[in-house]
Amino acid sequence: MAWLNNKRVIALWGNWEDSNVWGWIDGAWRKFHDDNDDATTNFAILAAHAKGDNRNVNVRIDGDRVKEMYVW
């Protein structure tokens, strides 16, 4: 488990599949938590706001998935 602090969301990607949204954060594609559709959607919304407003994020990565996110 690791926190990536004060990072930018550089790009976002998603497709037609359920719970399949990724963000380019700190030099790599990071997949948003995908066990709950709600969580995936929530992270996508937060990340889109961060990207659109050029705000920093803190994200917690666990098991290759984004599990938690702050948008500052």
Next chain:
Amino acid sequence: MNDNEKATPGGIPQDPTPLAAKVGAGRVAPEDVSSLRVTLDIEGGSADDRYEFHFRGSGSGDTQVEVKNRLRQLEILPKFGEVSADEMIDVFTNLDVSQMSVVGQSLPPIPPDSTVGILTVSDGRQEATVVFMADEGQAKAAGFELPEDLRRAVDKIFEIGARQVDLESVRP
């Protein structure tokens, strides 16, 4: 749907982080060169065929090379030298920070006693590192391939290192 069957993003965005803007993509801004540093540390093998290569290089051309190779009964203590800034620029222009991150994520399980390299580029504030299988034979057997531009950077470092210690090759 099984998660392993889902599609994944394929492209790599332009990464505007300061370090990514300074190196890679075939160019290095002249005003940034002096602040850049690159290190390559390679170690591997069992006790009988232990191999080590350590390289430090700065954008100004200062270098340090150390080689240990038990198979060749070779031990060269850290040797300091100097190369032209153009030669170091050749290294930095091939160090794509985004690609280094991607390689790190796709690294296969590394078998014990493998020869492993750690390549790091820094501008004094940020740094990017990639871990890779440095022995071509071992890498091929494991299905690992270093991207072409990163391989060129490593090749150039080996070339500089060999010249600095008066050897034809310092590769594993």
